[in-house]
Structures are given as C-alpha cells and as structure tokens.
Amino acid sequence: MDKPIKSAGTSAEEIITWAEDHKIETCFDRAERLKPCPIGETGACCRVCHMGPCRLVGKNAEEEAMGVCGATLPTVVARNFLRMIAAGTAAHSDHSRDMANTLLAVATGENKDFQIKDVKKLYKVAGILEIEFEGRPVNDVAKDVAETFLQDFGRQTGELNYCKRAPEKTQARWAKYGIAPRGIDREVVETMHRTAVGVDHEADHLLTQGLRTALADGWGGCMISTDVSDILFGTPKPVKAEASFGIFKEDEVNMVVHGHEPTLAEAIIDVASRPDMIEYAKSKGAKGINLGGMCCTANEVLMRHGIPTAGGFTNQELAIMTGLVDALSVDVQCIMPAITQVSKKFHTKIITTSHKAKMYDAIHIEHNENNPTKTAEEILKLACDNYPNRTKEGSHITKKETLIGGFSDEYIEYMLGGKWRASYRPLNDAIQSGRIRGVVGLAGCDNPRVPATGIHKFLVNELIRNDVLIVSTGCGSAACASAGYLKPEMALENAGPGLREVCEAVGIPPILHLGSCVDNSRILTIATAMAKEGGLSDEIAGMPAVGIAPEWMSEKAIAIGCYFAASGVPVIFGGESPVGASEEVTKIMTEVWMERYMGALHFEPEPEKILEMALNYIDGARDRLKLRKYEPGKFGAERILMDMAARREIKNAPHAGVGGINESEG
Ligand code: XCC
Numbered sequence: 163m164d165k166p167i168k169s170a171g172t173s174a175e176e177i178i179t180w181a182e183d184h185k186i187e188t189c190f191d192r193a194e195r196l197k198p199c200p201i202g203e204t205g206a207c208c209r210v211c212h213m214g215p216c217r218l219v220g221k222n223a224e225e226e227a228m229g230v231c232g233a234t235l236p237t238v239v240a241r242n243f244l245r246m247i248a249a250g251t252a253a254h255s256d257h258s259r260d261m262a263n264t265l266l267a268v269a270t271g272e273n274k275d276f277q278i279k280d281v282k283k284l285y286k287v288a289g290i291l292e293i294e295f296e297g298r299p300v301n302d303v304a305k306d307v308a309e310t311f312l313q314d315f316g317r318q319t320g321e322l323n324y325c326k327r328a329p330e331k332t333q334a335r336w337a338k339y340g341i342a343p344r345g346i347d348r349e350v351v352e353t354m355h356r357t358a359v360g361v362d363h364e365a366d367h368l369l370t371q372g373l374r375t376a377l378a379d380g381w382g383g384c385m386i387s388t389d390v391s392d393i394l395f396g397t398p399k400p401v402k403a404e405a406s407f408g409i410f411k412e413d414e415v416n417m418v419v420h421g422h423e424p425t426l427a428e429a430i431i432d433v434a435s436r437p438d439m440i441e442y443a444k445s446k447g448a449k450g451i452n453l454g455g456m457c458c459t460a461n462e463v464l465m466r467h468g469i470p471t472a473g474g475f476t477n478q479e480l481a482i483m484t485g486l487v488d489a490l491s492v493d494v495q496c497i498m499p500a501i502t503q504v505s506k507k508f509h510t511k512i513i514t515t516s517h518k519a520k521m522y523d524a525i526h527i528e529h530n531e532n533n534p535t536k537t538a539e540e541i542l543k544l545a546c547d548n549y550p551n552r553t554k555e556g557s558h559i560t561k562k563e564t565l566i567g568g569f570s571d572e573y574i575e576y577m578l579g580g581k582w583r584a585s586y587r588p589l590n591d592a593i594q595s596g597r598i599r600g601v602v603g604l605a606g607c608d609n610p611r612v613p614a615t616g617i618h619k620f621l622v623n624e625l626i627r628n629d630v631l632i633v634s635t636g637c638g639s640a641a642c643a644s645a646g647y648l649k650p651e652m653a654l655e656n657a658g659p660g661l662r663e664v665c666e667a668v669g670i671p672p673i674l675h676l677g678s679c680v681d682n683s684r685i686l687t688i689a690t691a692m693a694k695e696g697g698l699s700d701e702i703a704g705m706p707a708v709g710i711a712p713e714w715m716s717e718k719a720i721a722i723g724c725y726f727a728a729s730g731v732p733v734i735f736g737g738e739s740p741v742g743a744s745e746e747v748t749k750i751m752t753e754v755w756m757e758r759y760m761g762a763l764h765f766e767p768e769p770e771k772i773l774e775m776a777l778n779y780i781d782g783a784r785d786r787l788k789l790r791k792y793e794p795g796k797f798g799a800e801r802i803l804m805d806m807a808a809r810r811e812i813k814n815a816p817h818a819g820v821g822g823i824n825e826s827e828g
Contacts, residue, residue, distance in 0.1 A: 170616030171644045173561040177480040180557040193610040205239035206743035211359040236365040239744035241357040244372045248353040250721030255346045255383030261390040266308035269301045273532045279396040311386050317345030324381045329693040331701035343378035373728040380725030385683035398465035401568040405643035408562025409470035410486035411452045415443045417545045420456035421493035429534035443546045457496045458678035465568045465677045474637030476614040479504045485556015489545035509551040565648035567675035571687040586695040597660035599629040599792045600780030603685045604638045606711025606719045615641035617712035617769045626672045629658035636679040663798030703730025703760030706783040708776045712736035727761035732779045739765030
C-alpha cells in the first residue's frame with residue numbers, strides 16, 4: 163500500500179522522506195505522534211483559574227456540565243474562543259505598533275536608514291485620517307500619520323479611525339450591535355478581563371466582545387500595518403519571483419528571513435546588494451549572496467522586491483534539511499522552536515532578532531530599530547562566515563516554481579480600470595454578468611495535521627474551475643506558489659472559461675497574491691471598493707464572496723476569520739471546530755452572526771464540503787442580489803475550444819483533467 167503523503171508539495175514530500183530515512187524528526191512526525199486532546203480541541207477544557215482545570219464532558223454536557231465555579235459549557239467554550247481572538251489580535255497589532263513607531267522614527271529623523279518610499283500612499287492615508295498634507299513637508303505629514311495611528315492603540319473612547327473606511331451600511335451594523343472597536347489595546351485588555359474567572363458568562367455577550375476585538379485587528383492592527391509598510395517600503399506592484407526549495411543556490415551564501423515583520427528584512431535586502439558585502443561573501447568562497455524568505459516576512463519582501471520564498475509554515479524545518487541554508491534570521495510569529503534542534507544537525511545558524519523573542523540554542527543579534535543597517539550587516543557577515551562550513555550533509559533537493567505576486571488593492575484597481583479611470587467597475591460587471599461567479603479570499607496557514615498545502619491546492623483548482631476569482635494571502639499564497647498556481651499560464655489553463663476570459667482581457671491571473679497575513683486588510687479594502695462601486699451589494703455583507711482558511715492553526719487566523727465575519731463575509735475554516743463542544747456557541751457563530759452581520763464562522767474538516775458550502779454561499783448571494791444565474795461554461799468556452807483545437811487537444815472536454823490536485827511542482 164502506498165504510504166499516505168504528508169505534504170502536497172512534491173519537493174517538501176521528498177525532503178520529508180529523506181528526513182525519515184535519516185531519522186530526523188519533523189512537525190509531521192510529531193503531529194502523528196501527538197494526537198490532539200479531544201477535550202481541549204473542542205473548547206471544553208477550562209483553565210482560567212486554579213480550581214481546575216475543569217473538563218466539561220459527559221452526557222448532556224451542554225445543559226448539565228459545570229466547572230467548580232459553576233461555569234457552563236457555553237461559557238467555557240466561548241471564553242476559550244475569545245482568548246484566541248485576543249491573542250491573534252495582539253500578535254498582528256503589536257507588529258503593527260512597531261511599524262507605526264518605525265514610521266515615526268523615520269519622520270523625526272531618529273531612523274536615518276529608511277525613507278518614505280511611497281509619498282502618494284502617505285497622502286492617501288493622510289486624506290483618510292483627515293490630516294492636511296498639501297504644501298507640507300513629507301516628514302511632517304508622516305509624523306502626524308504615525309502619531310494618529312499610535313493613538314488608535316491606546317484610544318479609550320470613540321472608534322478606531324479606520325472604521326470610517328468601511329461602507330456606511332457596514333458601519334451602521336457595527337453601531338447597531340455595539341461592535342465598533344474603540345482602541346486596539348483596549349479591546350484586547352477588555353477581552354482578557356471579561357474571560358477571567360467570574361466575569362462575563364453569557365456566550366452571546368462574550369462573543370459580541372470577541373467580534374469587537376477582531377474588528378480592532380482587521381480595521382486597526384492589520385490595516386495600519388499594511389499601510390505603514392506600503393508608505394515606508396513601497397506599495398506592491400506585480401512582480402515575478404520563485405518559490406520552493408529550488409530558490410537556494412549551491413554556490414552562493416543562502417540567507418533566509420523568516421517571521422512576519424518587513425523592517426529588518428528590508429535592511430538585509432539593501433545591505434546584501436552592496437558591493438562591499440558581495441566582496442565579503444566572495445572572500446569566503448561564495449559567488450554572491452542569495453536571499454530567500456519564509457512565512458510572512460517572505461510575503462512582505464516577495465511582494466515588494468520579488469525575493470523568492472522557500473514556502474510557508476510547514477516548510478521551515480525542511481528548508482534547513484536541504485543543507486543549503488547558511489543563516490536563517492527570525493523576527494516574530496510562526497517560528498517553530500524545533501528549528502534550532504534541526505539546525506544542530508546541519509551547519510545552519512539560527513539568529514533571533516527581536517527583543518520580544520528568544521530561542522534556546524539560537525544566536526541573538528538584536529534588531530536595532532533606529533539603525534537596522536548595522537544589524538543587517540552583522541547578520542549577513544555571520545551568514546557569509548558560515549558558508550565555508552557547508553558540508554555535503556542535507557537532502558539538497560532543489561526544485562522551484564515561478565510565480566507572479568505583488569497584487570496590492572491599489573494595483574488591482576489600476577489594472578482593472580487603467581491609469582486614468584482606475585476602478586472596480588470591470589470586476590463588478592464581470593460578477594454581475596456571471597463571467598465571474600464570485601470571489602474567495604483564501605488565507606491562513608498550512609498544517610502538518612493534514613497533507614500540508616493539499617487542501618489549499620484542491621480548493622484552488624476547484625474554485626477557479628468554477629469561475630471563482632481567488633485573492634490569497636499568507637501561507638495560503640505560499641502553498642499556491644509552490645504548487646505552481648501563481649504562474650498565470652498554469653492557473654489560466656485550469657480556470658473556468660468565464661473567469662479566464664476576464665483575466666485575459668484585464669491581464670491578471672485568476673489567483674491574486676495579495677501579500678502577508680496582515681494584508682488580509684487589503685481584502686477588506688477591495689470589498690469596500692466593490693460595495694462603493696455599485697451594482698452588487700452596497701455594503702460588504704451580501705457580496706458573492708467567501709473567506710476560507712482550510713488549514714489554519716494559529717490564533718491569528720481565528721482573529722482574521724472573525725473580523726471577516728463581523729464585516730459581513732461568511733467564513734469557512736478547515737479542521738475540527740474549537741467551539742465544537744457547545745451547540746449554543748456554534749449556533750451563535752453560524753446562525754445568529756448570519757442574521758446580524760450576514761457573516762458567519764464555520765468549521766468543516768471535509769474539503770469537498772468546504773467547496774460546496776462556499777459555492778452555495780456565493781450562489782445564494784447572487785440570488786439575493788438578483789444577479790444573472792451563474793451558468794457554467796456560458797462565457798468564453800468557444801474561444802477556449804478554439805485555442806485547444808489549435809493545440810490539438812480538442813479531443814478532451816474543456817475541463818477534462820482539471821479536477822484533481824495538480825502535482826506538477828518542479
Ligand atoms: Fe503563520 Fe503568516 Fe499562519 Fe502562515 S498563515 S502559519 S499565521 S505565517 Ni497567517
């Protein structure tokens with residue numbers, strides 16, 4: 163019998179097999195060995211005080227089970243879920259705070275290593291924040307923008323500045339149900355307070371605060387981070403890059419930047435191209451310096467510079483096992499502690515750089531936020547010094563895919579409408595006519611508990627085949643890239659004829675890589691622009707759009723799922739439900755949220771069911787909006803048939819052979 167695959171990335175799978183042969187443990191082995199605790203997995207374990215932990219299980223647990231204090235199952239499940247939202251919001255938003263502080267330091271001249279790269283974006287943001295910008299020095303405007311953003315973290319009353327970016331009707335729903343966020347830190351703190359022992363016990367009341375916190379993440383932390391990154395380092399434009407382990411070079415110093423923040427990585431990019439640093443690498447016997455990324459720092463630098471990505475979360479140990487990584491610097495989030503253990507078997511140096519994050523057995527070179535160049539020099543020298551220590555040890559498996567990334571919301575608008583009439587009109591028209599059935603935001607992690615990246619691949623294939631346009635972020639994008647689906651030709655071949663026709667006319671691929679996890683905020687911006695354009699829904703709710711995170715694992719993904727639900731988007735997560743123990747909580751998140759916000763959060767482990775639910779939501783929204791019924795194959799099929807005839811492939815039907823997971827990596 164064939165052994166089940168652990169990763170759907172073919173070269174990842176080859177390295178996993180190599181690791182098994184060499185008795186090196188990976189997250190895939192640990193996922194197999196450590197079965198999830200069934201009580202904690204569904205949210206039924208309460209450990210908010212030391213009378214417990216209390217496990218609320220047994221027959222009729224929903225009605226009868228209680229903790230020592232009397233907390234019922236819905237209370238416990240809701241509280242646990244809220245703490246995930248708070249942690250996810252804190253992670254994105256603390257990153258965001260650092261970005262705002264960097265902008266302030268650049269504006270005041272404290273940080274001389276960076277400049278404002280995108281003045282147009284700065285002015286756009288200043289306009290939204292009602293900050294005067296015309297005729298003022300750029301750095302003065304930047305200072306006001308940074309300080310206004312920083313106020314949103316500690317704001318005590320009113321609403322976050324960016325709430326007003328949402329369509330008016332969306333804001334009205336938030337006001338009606340009391341979920342417009344006040345300050346980012348305030349919502350996180352209040353959530354932690356309310357979920358402490360003996361405070362808030364009503365599941366619906368708790369979950370409402372959960373949504374308020376999540377909105378502080380989406381329309382606060384994430385959106386601020388995206389905007390500041392664009393202002394400082396440039397708003398992304400389409401860029402060609404490469405993905406998977408083949409990005410490493412045998413004859414150059416391979417330096418990998420891993421984590422989530424773009425700041426130090428930007429300095430590393432600058433320093434790595436300096437002639438003196440290249441000479442230094444040559445003095446160690448290498449031909450040059452080759453940069454690569456991992457997880458969301460990878461997405462940040464891929465979007466703006468075309469730096470290649472070695473992949474998402476489940477690829478980090480495997481990258482080291484190629485034996486080709488001379489140094490891997492990490493900042494914050496999604497960094498497996500296991501990488502330092504793996505690195506001991508190879509020559510790779512792991513470098514921690516944030517004052518917030520240290521690891522056993524790593525070298526710590528602290529990122530000097532006002533002088534990142536100096537830190538970057540130190541790290542790159544260490545990588546070069548380590549190049550001569552490279553041995554034959556390692557899998558040396560190096561296959562890669564090309565991709566196009568860099569689709570900021572600004573660029574999508576520009577591509578759709580052109581320089582003089584940038585607008586979302588063509589996209590709305592294509593959805594109205596049924597050429598495009600709907601839009602899916604595909605986000606979230608890759609996960610070793612399923613064939614990693616495999617559910618992403620399945621859904622991507624099926625959705626584009628069904629004329630659904632995909633916008634992707636985070637490790638979802640890395641999964642698509644490593645599978646070759648971010649190569650426009652490959653995706654276009656698999657796309658349904660209506661979607662293909664639109665993409666070819668406009669010149670965009672059917673899967674648009676929007677960036678890192680904080681760049682999910684770009685999806686909120688796109689949805690808002692679509693609502694304002696007219697012809698579909700006049701709020702985010704009710705659009706033929708769905709969010710999917712099929713392999714999520716991080717608390718950050720939960721915060722993202724909730725801010726989409728609260729903004730009016732039905733969201734489907736893969737895997738077992740972390741609120742599955744309570745019917746009441748599940749019902750609130752699916753039915754009650756749907757009634758109030760026209761958004762919901764479902765958990766569904768079966769990929770086929772995720773697909774079915776997503777298409778049902780899209781078709782249901784089309785019906786409610788009285789749009790033309792979607793008919794598969796109605797548009798563009800004739801031209802595609804002609805194309806295929808020209809390529810002597812007419813013997814197959816237009817979609818033949820497209821349905822399964824395409825394994826053509828490499
Ligand atoms: Fe982390 Fe952003 Fe998840 Fe990937 S997708 S594993 S959170 S890196 Ni956000």
